[in-house]
Amino acid sequence: MFQLLRENRRWQGFLLILPALLVLGVLLVLPLGLTIVTSFAQRDVDGNVIYSFTLGNYWRLLGFTATGWDDLYLKILLRSLALAFQTTTIVLLLAYPLAYFIARAPQRRRNLLLFLVLVPLWTNFVIRIYAWVMILRSQGVLNTTLGAVAGLVGLPWQPLDLYPSQSAVLIGMVYEFLPFMILPVYTSLEKIEPALYEAAADLHANALQTFWRVTLPLSMPGVIAGTILTFVPVIGTFVVSDILGGRQVILVGNLVQRQFLDARDPPFGSAASIVLLGITLVLTLYYTRRFGLGEEIAAG
Amino acid sequence: MVGYAVELRAVWKRFLGPAGETVAAVKELSLQIADGEFFALLGPSGCGKTTTLRMVAGFELPSAGEVLIQGRPMGKTPPYQRPVNTVFQNYALFPHMTIGENVAFGLQMQKVGRQELQRRVGDALAMVRLSGFERRRPKQLSGGQQQRVALARALVNRPQVLLLDEPLGALDLKLRKEMQLELKKLQREVGITFVFVTHDQEEALTMSDRIAVMDAGVALQVGSATQIYEQPNCRFVADFIGETNFLEGNVQQLQGGQALVELPGGLLVWASMAQPVAVGKPVTVTVRPEKLTLRPLEAPLANQLQGQVVDQLYIGTDTHYSVRLASGQILRVREQNNLAALRQWAQPGDTVCVRFAAETASVLTG
Structure with missing residues (x-):
C-alpha cells in the first residue's frame, strides 16, 4: 500500500485532492443535484415535495401560469439583473480611481489605505446594512443634515424619500461590494512596473493615452476578478434588498428564500435558483471569454 | 544656428x-x-x-x-x-x-x-x-x-x-x-x-x-x-577609471610643465602637471601599473624607486607584480610578456627598481 503510494504519482495526487473532493461532493454536488431534481418536482397541498417530472415550475417562472399570463417572476429576474449591472458598474467606477490612487501612493501609506478599505468588513454585514437604514430613512442622518444645511442657507427643503426603495438597495450594495472591487483592481495596478508609465510618456503618449493603452489593459485581470466578485453575489443577494428595500424590492434571492421558507414551495424555489445559476454561469463564461481572462493573467 | x-x-x-x-x-x-x-x-x-x-x-x-x-x-x-x-x-x-x-x-x-x-x-x-x-x-x-x-x-x-x-x-x-x-x-x-x-x-x-x-x-x-x-x-577620476598607483609627496621644484615631487624617505620623482601646483604644497602623483617597468638594481636615477617584489601573478598576456617600497607602500606593476622567459625574472623576495617616464605620471592636488 505505502509502496504503491510512494511510486505512483497519480495516487499521490488523488490522495491530496481527496479532502477537497469530499467537501465539494457533500456540500456542492449533492445539494446541487437535489436542487435540480426538486426543480422538476411538484408540491402537494401540505407543502410536501412529490418527486415527478414536470416543467411546470419553469413555465411559471417565464409567466405561463395555470391562471393565465403573469410576468411577475420575469420582472423579478430582470430587476435583479438590472440591479446587478448597475451595482457592478457604479462599484467599478468608484473603485478604480481609488485603487489607482492607493497603488501610486508611497509604499508606507499604501498599507494604511488598504487597511482603511478593509476596516468596515470587521463589522457584521447585517449591522452595516442596518446602519444605512439609520442614514437613509426620512428622519435619518442624511435628511436631518441636508435639512439643517438647507435651513442655514434658507432654501426650501423636502426630505428625500430614500428608504425603503430600490435606490436604497443600490446604495447598500454599492457600499457592501466596494472593497471586493478595490482589492483585485489594486493588486493588478500595483503590479504594473512604474517604468511602463514612463516608457509610454517617453513614446509621446499623454496621460489619457497612457491610461487607455497601458494602464487599463494591464489592470484587466483585476477588473475582471472584481466584476465577478461583485456581480455574482449581488445578483443572488436577499439580505440587502430585504432590509433596505423593505419588502418592496423583491429580487431573485428574495423569491428563492420566500418559496422555501414562507410559501413552502421548494420545487418552485429550486427552479428559480437553477435559473439564477444558469444566468450567472452564462454571463460569467461569456465575460471571461470575451476579455480573455487566462491570457491576461498569464501575461501579467 | x-x-x-x-x-x-x-x-x-x-x-x-x-x-x-x-x-x-x-x-x-x-x-x-x-x-x-x-x-x-x-x-x-x-x-x-x-x-x-x-x-x-x-x-x-x-x-x-x-x-x-x-x-x-x-x-x-x-x-x-x-x-x-x-x-x-x-x-x-x-x-x-x-x-x-x-x-x-x-x-x-x-x-x-x-x-x-x-x-x-x-x-x-x-x-x-x-x-x-x-x-x-x-x-x-x-x-x-x-x-x-x-x-x-x-x-x-x-x-x-x-x-x-x-x-x-x-x-x-x-x-x-x-x-x-x-x-x-x-x-x-x-x-x-x-x-x-x-x-x-x-x-x-x-x-x-x-x-x-x-x-x-x-x-x-x-x-x-x-x-x-x-x-x-x-x-577620484584616476582611481575610478582603471587601476592606478598613488604616491603622496611635496612639490620641490617646477620646470616646463613638470613638477619634482619629494616622496617620503627623500625619494624624488618628476611628473607632469595636470593642474597648477605650487612649490611646497602636498600633492599626489598617480601613475598606472602598465607605465611602470621593473629593472634589476642599478645606480639611482630620477624616477626610479627601489623596492622588494612581494607578489608575482602570471596572467598570460601580462605579469602583475606587487612591489613594496621602503616606505611600506605597495606599488602595482604590470609588465607585458613580449618575451615571457625574459620578463618573469623578478621573483618574490628580489630587490628591484621600478621606473617610469615623467610624462606618464600626473601630479594631482588632494
Whole structure:
C-alpha cells in the first residue's frame, strides 16, 4: 500500500485532492443535484415535495401560469439583473480611481489605505446594512443634515424619500461590494512596473493615452476578478434588498428564500435558483471569454 | 544656428530626503553635448548620472538651471513632447503588446499614417536584426533580444537625442561585449546623438566619444576616453577609471610643465602637471601599473624607486607584480610578456627598481 503510494504519482495526487473532493461532493454536488431534481418536482397541498417530472415550475417562472399570463417572476429576474449591472458598474467606477490612487501612493501609506478599505468588513454585514437604514430613512442622518444645511442657507427643503426603495438597495450594495472591487483592481495596478508609465510618456503618449493603452489593459485581470466578485453575489443577494428595500424590492434571492421558507414551495424555489445559476454561469463564461481572462493573467 | 544637441546650464536637482532634509543629487551641472556625439555619463551609483538623464528626458524637472535640447529651452515640457526617446534600464517593454505593437506605439501616438508606420516598424526591426519577431510577446524573447526591441522602439521615432539608462546592465558579459560594438555601429549608422548612463568604466571607454565622470552630483572631468585615462584631473577620476598607483609627496621644484615631487624617505620623482601646483604644497602623483617597468638594481636615477617584489601573478598576456617600497607602500606593476622567459625574472623576495617616464605620471592636488 505505502509502496504503491510512494511510486505512483497519480495516487499521490488523488490522495491530496481527496479532502477537497469530499467537501465539494457533500456540500456542492449533492445539494446541487437535489436542487435540480426538486426543480422538476411538484408540491402537494401540505407543502410536501412529490418527486415527478414536470416543467411546470419553469413555465411559471417565464409567466405561463395555470391562471393565465403573469410576468411577475420575469420582472423579478430582470430587476435583479438590472440591479446587478448597475451595482457592478457604479462599484467599478468608484473603485478604480481609488485603487489607482492607493497603488501610486508611497509604499508606507499604501498599507494604511488598504487597511482603511478593509476596516468596515470587521463589522457584521447585517449591522452595516442596518446602519444605512439609520442614514437613509426620512428622519435619518442624511435628511436631518441636508435639512439643517438647507435651513442655514434658507432654501426650501423636502426630505428625500430614500428608504425603503430600490435606490436604497443600490446604495447598500454599492457600499457592501466596494472593497471586493478595490482589492483585485489594486493588486493588478500595483503590479504594473512604474517604468511602463514612463516608457509610454517617453513614446509621446499623454496621460489619457497612457491610461487607455497601458494602464487599463494591464489592470484587466483585476477588473475582471472584481466584476465577478461583485456581480455574482449581488445578483443572488436577499439580505440587502430585504432590509433596505423593505419588502418592496423583491429580487431573485428574495423569491428563492420566500418559496422555501414562507410559501413552502421548494420545487418552485429550486427552479428559480437553477435559473439564477444558469444566468450567472452564462454571463460569467461569456465575460471571461470575451476579455480573455487566462491570457491576461498569464501575461501579467 | 543649432547649438548643441543637449546643453545643461548650471542645473541643480534637489530631493527631499527621508528625514525631511534637502539632498542635492545634481549640483550646478553644466554640460554641452554636440550633435551626433556618443556621450557617456559615468560614475558610481548615487552620483546623479541617472537623475541627469531623467532631467533631459523630462521625467524630473531641474530645481534650478536650464536644460536645452537642440538649442530650445525645455522648461516644464512634459516627456511626451520632447524630441528624445529613452532605452530604459530594464527595457520597460509593454508586456501586453506584441513586439510589433511595442515598436509601433510611439508612431501611433504621433498619428503616423498606417503605411508609413508599417514601413518604419519593419525598418526598425530589421535594423536590430529582429525581422519576423513582430507577433511575439516580450516574455518570449531573450534578454539581448528584448534589449534590441527597446532600441528599435526608441529609434523608430527618429529622436534628435537617444537616451540610454544602463542599457546593457542586465546582460551577461559576453552579450554585453557584443552589444557594445553593435550599439556603437548603430549610432554611426543613424547619426543620432546618444547620451548613455553607465557605471561600467570599460563600457564608457570603449563606446563613447566623450565621457563625463560624475561623483556626488558633480561632473569632475569631461573629455575623451584618452584624456580621462591618461590625464585624470583629480584623484577620484584616476582611481575610478582603471587601476592606478598613488604616491603622496611635496612639490620641490617646477620646470616646463613638470613638477619634482619629494616622496617620503627623500625619494624624488618628476611628473607632469595636470593642474597648477605650487612649490611646497602636498600633492599626489598617480601613475598606472602598465607605465611602470621593473629593472634589476642599478645606480639611482630620477624616477626610479627601489623596492622588494612581494607578489608575482602570471596572467598570460601580462605579469602583475606587487612591489613594496621602503616606505611600506605597495606599488602595482604590470609588465607585458613580449618575451615571457625574459620578463618573469623578478621573483618574490628580489630587490628591484621600478621606473617610469615623467610624462606618464600626473601630479594631482588632494
